[in-house]
Amino acid sequence: MDNFKFTDRPDQKRLSRTIAEYGDPKTDVSAAVLFLDLQWTYREMQKAYDQVLAASDLTETRFIILMFLFRAENYCLAPSELATKLGAARPTVTKILNRLMISGLVIKLSAPNDKRSILIQLTPTGKAVLQKFLPRNFEAVQTITAALSASEIKTLSTLLQKINIGTRNLNLEEERHHGNN
Amino acid sequence: MDNFKFTDRPDQKRLSRTIAEYGDPKTDVSAAVLFLDLQWTYREMQKAYDQVLAASDLTETRFIILMFLFRAENYCLAPSELATKLGAARPTVTKILNRLMISGLVIKLSAPNDKRSILIQLTPTGKAVLQKFLPRNFEAVQTITAALSASEIKTLSTLLQKINIGTRNLNLEEERHHGNN
DNA sequence: CAAATATAGTTAGCTAGCTAACTATATTGA
């Protein structure tokens, strides 16, 4: 749903009405608005960033995998290591690597010492794709953050950390709920 | 990839090195860190929020569709209206509605005046699910934002708008790139 | 008023994730 292009979003007024009817009386409407704003900001940002990646025939996942290989010794990693680093399921990595092999950005090598395992290596083509893409990547990031001053960047970073605290608490809340059943 | 559980994320140091090699010399490393922080904060928050929804057998998309119906006249909307409001493709809506019909949260009515069209109506069961979920929803949002003061909420909202400006500029940049080819 | 066009919903088939389960090989430990 991250790519939906909503034409009807709840505004302050509608949200207030719903909260008045169904929320705890001490619920802060502006907090709920902020939550929706954060979703919106990320989703729009990510759609734009995905387009930048797509212009180089990349997705963020493919890009990150290529970067892991780029920084690895001899440009090589086993699929299972990639899966761990990414935090993705091994079959997911298999599919992505197949795609990258077809495009010629990586190749499959047999691993010494372990006949179960293989090694994935970044090809010269893969390196070239990264070297071409990286400047564009940082330019795009610069554009995204250009309206913020250095001190605003610091402030935003601090405030995001406070959201992270809220997320951790929500996870704890959910675990507790589960436990109670 | 929003659900990946990364075990290897680029830190300040690695990012500096890559920017030094491939970024414009005036690229701001802390801006790049902020970009990754914003992605991280949203993704962790959303994973936690999705769990709250899942506890009521909801996804955010299903929840939003139910809310559109909840606020609609006679609790009825056509699938095509839902697709427009969501900004999703019509076949996507068809599938979600099939799922909601199986769960008994909505029913299909024939539209008067247009034999091509149908109407989707929220059932009493659907209403009950919402009425049970909404308090939990606002409680979760409250938990997420609890570490922020009222003034911090205002500041964060302002700073997110500055990211929105950056996103718009990135979109313009991309359009220009396309045009140039 | 009939033909062309537009709209509503669905179907088929694509991508990128996931889990479960399989095969082959390594490792552990009784």
Added chain:
DNA sequence: TCAATATAGTTAGCTAGCTAACTATATTTG
């Protein structure tokens, strides 16, 4: 040491998105 267990990669089949293309009905227009 050899049987049990664990790990690596893959395959099959699930979900939630998408686009293209189909059928049926409305609307527009020559």
